[in-house]
Amino acid sequence: MxxxxxxxxxxxxxxxxxxxxxxxxxxxxTDLGFEVLEDVVVDDDRxxxxxxxxxxxxxxxxxxxxxxxxxxxxxxxxxxxxxxLGVALKRDEGSVEAIRRRLExxxxxxxxxxxxxxDFPDGADILQNPIGTAPGFSVRIGKALAFFMPGVxxxxxxxxxxxxxxxxxxxxxxxxxxxxxxxxxxxxxxxGERLAGVEAAHAQVTIGYRAHFPEIEVKVLARAPTPGAARxxxxxxxADVRARLGDVLYGDSDDTFAGVVGRSLxxxxxxLAIAESCTGGLVGHMLTREPGxxxxxxVDAVTYAxxxxxxxxxxxxxxIRGHGAVSGEVAAAMAEGVRRVSDADLALALTxxxxxxxxxxEKPVGTVYLAVTSAAGTLVKHRQFAGDRHQIQTLAAYAGxxxxxxxxxx
Amino acid sequence: MxxxxxxxxxxxxxxxxxxxxxxxxxxxxTDLGFEVLEDVVVDDDRxxxxxxxxxxxxxxxxxxxxxxxxxxxxxxxxxxxxxxLGVALKRDEGSVEAIRRRLExxxxxxxxxxxxxxDFPDGADILQNPIGTAPGFSVRIGKALAFFMPGVxxxxxxxxxxxxxxxxxxxxxxxxxxxxxxxxxxxxxxxGERLAGVEAAHAQVTIGYRAHFPEIEVKVLARAPTPGAARxxxxxxxADVRARLGDVLYGDSDDTFAGVVGRSLxxxxxxLAIAESCTGGLVGHMLTREPGxxxxxxVDAVTYAxxxxxxxxxxxxxxIRGHGAVSGEVAAAMAEGVRRVSDADLALALTxxxxxxxxxxEKPVGTVYLAVTSAAGTLVKHRQFAGDRHQIQTLAAYAGxxxxxxxxxx
Numbered sequence: 134m135x136x137x138x139x140x141x142x143x144x145x146x147x148x149x150x151x152x153x154x155x156x157x158x159x160x161x162x163t164d165l166g167f168e169v170l171e172d173v174v175v176d177d178d179r180x181x182x183x184x185x186x187x188x189x190x191x192x193x194x195x196x197x198x199x200x201x202x203x204x205x206x207x208x209x210x211x212x213x214x215x216x217x218l219g220v221a222l223k224r225d226e227g228s229v230e231a232i233r234r235r236l237e238x239x240x241x242x243x244x245x246x247x248x249x250x251x252d253f254p255d256g257a258d259i260l261q262n263p264i265g266t267a268p269g270f271s272v273r274i275g276k277a278l279a280f281f282m283p284g285v286x287x288x289x290x291x292x293x294x295x296x297x298x299x300x301x302x303x304x305x306x307x308x309x310x311x312x313x314x315x316x317x318x319x320x321x322x323x324x325g326e327r328l329a330g331v332e333a334a335h336a337q338v339t340i341g342y343r344a345h346f347p348e349i350e351v352k353v354l355a356r357a358p359t360p361g362a363a364r365x366x367x368x369x370x371x372a373d374v375r376a377r378l379g380d381v382l383y384g385d386s387d388d389t390f391a392g393v394v395g396r397s398l399x400x401x402x403x404x405l406a407i408a409e410s411c412t413g414g415l416v417g418h419m420l421t422r423e424p425g426x427x428x429x430x431x432v433d434a435v436t437y438a439x440x441x442x443x444x445x446x447x448x449x450x451x452x453i454r455g456h457g458a459v460s461g462e463v464a465a466a467m468a469e470g471v472r473r474v475s476d477a478d479l480a481l482a483l484t485x486x487x488x489x490x491x492x493x494x495e496k497p498v499g500t501v502y503l504a505v506t507s508a509a510g511t512l513v514k515h516r517q518f519a520g521d522r523h524q525i526q527t528l529a530a531y532a533g534x535x536x537x538x539x540x541x542x543x
Numbered sequence: 544m545x546x547x548x549x550x551x552x553x554x555x556x557x558x559x560x561x562x563x564x565x566x567x568x569x570x571x572x573t574d575l576g577f578e579v580l581e582d583v584v585v586d587d588d589r590x591x592x593x594x595x596x597x598x599x600x601x602x603x604x605x606x607x608x609x610x611x612x613x614x615x616x617x618x619x620x621x622x623x624x625x626x627x628l629g630v631a632l633k634r635d636e637g638s639v640e641a642i643r644r645r646l647e648x649x650x651x652x653x654x655x656x657x658x659x660x661x662d663f664p665d666g667a668d669i670l671q672n673p674i675g676t677a678p679g680f681s682v683r684i685g686k687a688l689a690f691f692m693p694g695v696x697x698x699x700x701x702x703x704x705x706x707x708x709x710x711x712x713x714x715x716x717x718x719x720x721x722x723x724x725x726x727x728x729x730x731x732x733x734x735g736e737r738l739a740g741v742e743a744a745h746a747q748v749t750i751g752y753r754a755h756f757p758e759i760e761v762k763v764l765a766r767a768p769t770p771g772a773a774r775x776x777x778x779x780x781x782a783d784v785r786a787r788l789g790d791v792l793y794g795d796s797d798d799t800f801a802g803v804v805g806r807s808l809x810x811x812x813x814x815l816a817i818a819e820s821c822t823g824g825l826v827g828h829m830l831t832r833e834p835g836x837x838x839x840x841x842v843d844a845v846t847y848a849x850x851x852x853x854x855x856x857x858x859x860x861x862x863i864r865g866h867g868a869v870s871g872e873v874a875a876a877m878a879e880g881v882r883r884v885s886d887a888d889l890a891l892a893l894t895x896x897x898x899x900x901x902x903x904x905e906k907p908v909g910t911v912y913l914a915v916t917s918a919a920g921t922l923v924k925h926r927q928f929a930g931d932r933h934q935i936q937t938l939a940a941y942a943g944x945x946x947x948x949x950x951x952x953x
Contacts, residue, residue, distance in 0.1 A: 144753055146579040148570025149762070151563050155584070160558025169556040171585045171595070174565070181580060188598075205735040205752055238929040239730070246732050264931075285754060341559050407845075413831025414824030417845045421823025424899055424932055432851035435817075435827045435843035437836065441885055445842060445855060475851055489834055522834060 134305055136162045137193040138172035139185060141200035141210055142284060146176040154199045154289055161293060164354060166305030167195060177201060182213035190275040195301060197293075200284035202267040204246040210281055214272060215254040222252040225259055225268075232266050260296045264288055271300065278304075308360045310367035313386035314351045316378060317531060324349045327377045335370040337363070346524065347531055348390065351378070383538075391419035394534045397541035398429040398479070405537070406477035407433040408446055408467035410458065411485035411501060415530045431475045436467065446470030459484050459496050461513040464504035472506050479507045479540065481533050487525045501529045505536050512536075544716050545603040546572045548582035549595060551610035551620055552694055556586040564609050564696055571703060576715030576766070577605060587611060592623035600687040605711060607703075610694030612677040614656040620691055624682060625664040632662040635669055638678050645676055670706045674698055681710065688714070718770040720777035723796035724761045726788055727941060734759045737787045745780040747773070756934065757941055758800065761788070793948075801829035804944045807951035808839040808889070815947070816887035817843040818856055818877035820868065821895035821911060825940045841885045846877065856880030869894050869906050871923040874914035882916050889917045889950065893943050897935045911939045915946050922946075 138158045145152050155172045162169050170193055175181045182201070189196050201210030215222050228251035233243045253259060253270045260269035260280070265288040271280045280297050282289045316324055321344055328351065331340055341352035353374055355367035375382060384393045398405055407416055407430075417433030420426050434445050439458055442448040448466040456462040464482045472480035485501030492498035499518040504511055514536065518528040548568045555562050565582045572579050580603055585591045592611070599606050611620030625632050638661035643653045663669060663680045670679035670690070675698040681690045690707050692699045726734055731754050738761065741750050751762035763784055765777035785792055794803045808815055817826050817840075827843030830836050844855050849868055852858040858876040866872040874892045882890035895911030902908035909928040914921055924946065928938040 143749075144751060144762075145566075146569050146582060147573040147751075147764075148566045148568065148579070149751075149753065151561055151566040153561050156555075156558045156561040158558065159556055163557045169558070169586070170588070170591060171583060172556060173581060173583045175581045176579070178580070185581070203752075204732040206739075207751065241730065241733075244732060244736065246735065343560075406851075409824075409827075412828075413836065413840075414819075414827025414843050414845065415831075417819075417824025417847075418828045421825075421845075421847065421897075422933060422936070426823065427847055427901075430823075431848040432855060433824050433843075433845035433847070434855065435824065435831075435845065437827075437831065437843065438841040438885075441816075441842035444884055444886075445844065474854055475848075476854075487831075523832060526832070 135193040136167040136195040139198040143176040166307040190277040196279040220255040310363040318381040337366040338370040392423040406471040406475040406480040408471040408482040411487040464502035468504040468506040546577040546605040547603040549608040553586040600685040606689040630665040720773040728791040747776040748780040802833040816881040816885035816890040818881040818892040821897040874912035878914040878916040
């Protein structure tokens, strides 16, 4: 069973953004058991959209398309599909209402350009968009089944998973089963070396890797003629992969590193206080992105200025003068200070040079000191990271979370 | 002058990696003045490679292709090109020697599969690869000029810049000039309505939109026969666009909203303190992602727990009990408290319900109170946001930054 992916948008043909939608859809369709023959990007040109759809409809059985469903004049997809099919556009009042309600929630009124998003080629099967204003739709073009979704990745992914997958799953000849595992702590090549031989030991299984800095995701994909066989093969291989990865494996596809750390703290009944300098609030942001952080997080004092370290956390001015704000001594004093003012069980502090300026021969850009303190005492670590400002901040935040994880899982 | 990009590889059609080569080449060709009509990815299938090349040669003047030049049996590009042209493969002894020397550096011997990489369609113009074993080549297919480069991004980029660009630059008839503008405060449809008519008023100009939640980027692209004419047209249209956007326009392509806010504070010589609750450090993180935040940011106290609000910021327990932690009164007390402990000129506080739980009929999920305080007094705002946890946090953080921007730019 063959498939093609079509992404529409001049922002893509001009190279203004990397087409992550195509990778997501190619991967999703492959996982479902389709053979993706090509993925195409065309600009916002009505004639090219029509010609490409007609061409793909001749060569593949399934076309999955994104983009060009927005409210502006450069959104031409729906119109192009109607032209290709030789049908009129028909406004769907249910969709108009859904868009109106959605806009109301944001205190906005429905305009004609919004209402245009409720126009569909006559006879189309409409796909609701619960998290955006552009609904999707499905039509048959020649012998191919074609789906059209918005280009916004978040909306597209939800629509694909909830509405496209259930409609196409039965068309795929093989069933597949995939498990995604999240790792932190080793580069991709080292993760690959740990997993060398897994594919040879499990015939129906393919191992894939994807880097999401600074993490490496491992995908275990099994394909078999029946769902049960695919699941069994996937489970056996996943057990093997888990054993080989050991403690660099931190969770499954829906986990985040901060979420796993937060869960460990909550399970242990530990409260946490944080003092950040070079990371500027990133550790707190990562933990509080996950719901439920209020169960354990008391405070995150981002003491960017030295005066703030002294006034809020009681860090001795002489310690800052003597050792510098970026030092193990100051990290320890920050951790102890924020634990004292918050009465938390556990406190983490980070201070470093995120760059691009501020480095010195003794403390180059990327130098980071971390401290964790509890009733048991204070532990200080020195790390040297490489990368740009954002990478250094991210690596420092991960290092801090890793320290907390080790303590909470002890 | 039209162009197309073709990337070859089953790893791409299976979605195992994101196609950054396409974005790089689309962007590079656009900058050179070509109009990229499509970019296509096909799997490692000889028939599909040939059919796609023949199709693109009929519709575009320039084809830039990557991938399938490696030593393994699934590398079929060179062979497919020779078949499409009806010519034989011919081994280039100079390239064999270059590959042999390259392998020697790594202590490896030349094998027949490596030597295969020195086979080219008879008559091809060879492109050296100084940093890899796969040379590229160029041929004419019908009326189109076609270039073939390795898929390894580093090797491809070097070859494109040093050998492809100089060979195609003179072919681009039009030069283009693009300006990207960043807006915050209006939805895409409303931005589009403000700019309705710009394209009609400026013949050589196209307006594009891109949503980066919660921002909308506006792109003004002008194409003209000479660089000067393109620049002039772009400048005229951009002035028009700027005037129509007014104060929702906050900066140019390299700006970030937090960076612009930070710059305004720095220019005014104002120091800032922040107290966050529902946003969990996001405001501090956004400001400190940009270098130079230490010029104005003294502290960001993420007082997640009520005890932290009281202990660190001196917020009266009775105020929290009487009005609730999510209230204008507490927002004001947090702002005033963090300003007092830090001695900052200006302080911002945010408290709200980010969800998914914690809402009530009076204060549903999305309720956010913001306060800004300075020597001039305290201003409190109530906002109601819609969306998931992360969107509410993001919208609240932007609302806080917007308040600071208004004050700093007064």
